[in-house]
Amino acid sequence: MNLLYLAYRNMVSKPLNMVLSLVLLVLSVSLVTFVLQLGKQLNGQMDKNIAPVDMVVGAKGSPLQLVLSSVLHIDVPTGNIKLGEAESIKNHPFVGSAISVSYGDNYKGYRILGTEPSYLDNYGVVLSAGGPFERPFEIVAGNTVAKKLGLQIGDKITSSHGLAAAGGESHDDNPYTIVGILEPSGTVVDQLLICDLQSVWDAHANHGGEEHEEDEKHEEGEHDHEEHDHDQEGHDHKEHEGGEEVHDEANSTGQDLEDHDDELEITSLLVKFKSPLGLVQLPRFINENTNMQAALPGFEIQRLMGFLGSGVKTINGIAFAILFVSGFSIFISLLKTIRERRQELALLRTYGLGTRKLLFLVLFEGLLLALIGFWLGWVFGRLALVLASGYIESGYGYVLQLNGPDLPELLLFGVTLVIAIIAVLLASTSIFKLNISKTLADV
Amino acid sequence: MTEMVKTEGLQFKYPGGQAFEFPDIILNSQEHLLVLGPSGVGKTTLLHLLSGILPASSGSIVINETEITALDRKGLDLFRGAYVGLIFQQYHFIKSLNVDENLRLRQNFPKKTMDKERRLAIAERLGLTPYLKKKVTQLSQGQQQRLSIALGLIHRPQVVFADEPTSNLDDFNCDQVIKLLKDEAELCGSSLVIITHDQRVTQHFSNQIVL
Numbered sequence A: 001m002n003l004l005y006l007a008y009r010n011m012v013s014k015p016l017n018m019v020l021s022l023v024l025l026v027l028s029v030s031l032v033t034f035v036l037q038l039g040k041q042l043n044g045q046m047d048k049n050i051a052p053v054d055m056v057v058g059a060k061g062s063p064l065q066l067v068l069s070s071v072l073h074i075d076v077p078t079g080n081i082k083l084g085e086a087e088s089i090k091n092h093p094f095v096g097s098a099i100s101v102s103y104g105d106n107y108k109g110y111r112i113l114g115t116e117p118s119y120l121d122n123y124g125v126v127l128s129a130g131g132p133f134e135r136p137f138e139i140v141a142g143n144t145v146a147k148k149l150g151l152q153i154g155d156k157i158t159s160s161h162g163l164a165a166a167g168g169e170s171h172d173d174n175p176y177t178i179v180g181i182l183e184p185s186g187t188v189v190d191q192l193l194i195c196d197l198q199s200v201w202d203a204h205a206n207h208g209g210e211e212h213e214e215d216e217k218h219e220e221g222e223h224d225h226e227e228h229d230h231d232q233e234g235h236d237h238k239e240h241e242g243g244e245e246v247h248d249e250a251n252s253t254g255q256d257l258e259d260h261d262d263e264l265e266i267t268s269l270l271v272k273f274k275s276p277l278g279l280v281q282l283p284r285f286i287n288e289n290t291n292m293q294a295a296l297p298g299f300e301i302q303r304l305m306g307f308l309g310s311g312v313k314t315i316n317g318i319a320f321a322i323l324f325v326s327g328f329s330i331f332i333s334l335l336k337t338i339r340e341r342r343q344e345l346a347l348l349r350t351y352g353l354g355t356r357k358l359l360f361l362v363l364f365e366g367l368l369l370a371l372i373g374f375w376l377g378w379v380f381g382r383l384a385l386v387l388a389s390g391y392i393e394s395g396y397g398y399v400l401q402l403n404g405p406d407l408p409e410l411l412l413f414g415v416t417l418v419i420a421i422i423a424v425l426l427a428s429t430s431i432f433k434l435n436i437s438k439t440l441a442d443v
Numbered sequence B: 001m002t003e004m005v006k007t008e009g010l011q012f013k014y015p016g017g018q019a020f021e022f023p024d025i026i027l028n029s030q031e032h033l034l035v036l037g038p039s040g041v042g043k044t045t046l047l048h049l050l051s052g053i054l055p056a057s058s059g060s061i062v063i064n065e066t067e068i069t070a071l072d073r074k075g076l077d078l079f080r081g082a083y084v085g086l087i088f089q090q091y092h093f094i095k096s097l098n099v100d101e102n103l104r105l106r107q108n109f110p111k112k113t114m115d116k117e118r119r120l121a122i123a124e125r126l127g128l129t130p131y132l133k134k135k136v137t138q139l140s141q142g143q144q145q146r147l148s149i150a151l152g153l154i155h156r157p158q159v160v161f162a163d164e165p166t167s168n169l170d171d172f173n174c175d176q177v178i179k180l181l182k183d184e185a186e187l188c189g190s191s192l193v194i195i196t197h198d199q200r201v202t203q204h205f206s207n208q209i210v211l
Helices: A003-013 A016-050 A063-070 A083-090 A118-122 A143-149 A197-208 A214-241 A243-260 A276-289 A297-340 A342-350 A355-396 A407-427 A436-441 B043-050 B073-083 B099-108 B116-125 B141-153 B171-188 B199-204
Strands: A055-059 A095-107 A110-115 A127-130 A138-141 A176-182 A193-196 A268-273 A292-295 B003-013 B019-021 B026-028 B032-036 B058-063 B084-087 B159-163 B191-196 B208-210
Touching (some): A055 A276, A063 A268, A063 A292, A095 A118, A110 A197, A138 A143, A268 A276, A292 A297, A297 A355, A342 A436, B003 B191, B073 B084
Parallel strands (some): B032 B208
Antiparallel strands (some): A095 A268, A127 A176
8 A cells, every 4th residue: 555556546536526637638738749740750751752852843833833743742733844855954964863754644543653763763662573664554553552452463554634533534545554563662652653754645645636546656656765865965965065065955955856746745854963053053044044943842841841830830839728727727626636635634644644745645646647648648649640641641642650659749748747746736735734633623 | 661641731722712731641551541521621632732733832742752742743743653543533534445445554654564464353353344345435333433443553553542432322332342442452552542521431441530
């Protein structure tokens, strides 16, 4: 029989006394931990998603939209850009790698992304089964997509026009074949179906006019070959002539390509810089001198988080206000129980317990309440995260993980304990003034 | 034979109220004392003074060779816990604990003595065995009376102060309770000081003072 047990029995013998305090505590803790986790995980995922991309080049419009659509794949694209113009950027000496992406179709709500094989290398994603896409209409499925839709190697899927699952015409005539399934990467790649650029062009060429024949598609394929050759030439040129001239040179190459084929377009170009100078010079150059725009994912996401940050701060502010109200409520409840148990406390004094021990008794009760409240609140916060995860995953393709307590949550735990201790100390002043004789003689 | 309780010139005055003067008391260890007096002469006050839960205005109280008027609050708490047993006129228990847990709690302070055998033995002698797992609020008046006797004696105090232990009892139960008290006190080797206005008790004690 120790004080801790007595405190516990005291608490459970009159649970209604503490219910309000507990509810408030649970509410505030769950709110804070939920918002903390959500922000942290979304930030972490976004950072991971934008890390392989220093700059996005796409059609003019909102830079944020360009980043959201082409890097994070949660918005519609700003438009298309000419492949030729994009190719010209690739040759700039400050550019380390540049990957074309093109999209516009989906399969059951998951985006089909036409790109180059190096896209996967950039995200460091490897195949868990099957092989890479090598020919048009071969497709590699991101891990989440494959799992959610139960896709197997060799499955044929038909894409639908548009980026949303509902509506959109389906391209029944051109089914894709699943040739590979990717390992989970914790990035946006998990949510994508990835094929080569040609597939996307072909799908839309066909979509545009039903009369187009197989032959024509072949022709287009050949055109593509030509471009590639051309590109190589341009590249060689550049190396010979040095960086300064590249702009003109590249532009003229682009011009050439446009002449070759007006219709070949991509959605955007994902650029990784070779030199930090690229970050300084290229975006401005592109925005001022071409009819494309360059957006920096890091900067845009930071800006977006700036907008969201005030919302998060507001919610946290409310949660902390509730936490303090909960502390006040603990104070009131303890004050009430101390008053009700005045005679029991006096009795304990006659048993030889000093005032300090009585203080511990009340302290244990307050701390027990804080512990239970924090634990329940933490659990509820995580439950909310599970609920939100389902919603966010279907809407944005982000998967929220259930983590153990992290540092900010431990700090919150500390704050909760401190508030409980202060409430106990304020409530227990009457213990020091307890008149045993009078209290015990009162009926 | 050592002196268990010894008072000299004991006085108490309530702030702005009644003043009491008490006759000197000398009680040897293992002897019993009956303090008789009508209502309002300060019987409960005397008991509270002797057990150190009320500080005397003047005079000295020596219990078991300790001058308790010289002890500070903490020293008094410890002294009372170790050497004194109290049986109150109104029963006081920890309501959130059951009968057995109340007894264990009293055994535990100030020194931890988890003497289960003693607990069971005293419960058996006082007829509380069937109620050990019951809540104290479920006990009858008589059972509560016996539990408070058990609580006053379970920790083997040197001296037990009982305040009107028989006031609510009929003649038969009055005799029973006094007998139980005396038997238990003798088993523990404790002195017993009973403060009452109940004339029925007088026949049981030779050592008496009247306030």
